[in-house]
Amino acid sequence: MGTQEPAVRPLRADAARNREKLLQAATEVFAEHGTEGSLEEIARRAGVGVGTLYRHFPTRACLVEQVYRHSVDEVCAAAPRLLEQLDPFEALSTWVDGFVGYVSRKKGMASALREALGPESEAVFADVHERLENAAAMLLGAAQEAGMARNDAEPLDILRSVSGMCMAAAASHDPERTRRVLALILDGLRYGAPAGAESTRTDSLAAV
Structure with missing residues (x-):
């Protein structure tokens, strides 16, 4: 099941901090240079030695997988937090914007994992896909229950449309177009929503 590190016992506080810093640094380096980015640069940005990096992540494949999973952890953890802070559709919109960032950051990681793990990579992707779909379901369900999104x-639909948009954006190198298409996707989720339909009927009656 991939190269995930065995859960033997919790890391000491300083070791956990180093691991987190290494994951954040690796996320930056991989986003800038792909998954072949320098391990020495990752260690330098994290403020630790290369030996510390290898103690946490013995191979590049292990590091790539953990960066991939860490990015997913952050995206999924944002869903309930946003629902506590924002109205349901605003929470969904903010999460989708964060999902766009996740898709752009994972540049090359999927192919690198397939190459490193072979058939075992499919279990990693299946787990990640399920977690992302559950997070999207939580937010979309709340927006639908509030009458803010079409039933x-x-x-x-959200994951596929946004992922497709991101792939097209990467090819076109046009961030402004990406923002417009994302706005269209979100408007499409609102179109026909019960609350929106009720608002439209009220406005129409007021105009008579």
């Missing part, structure tokens, strides 16, 4: 939309 026929499904979590997978």
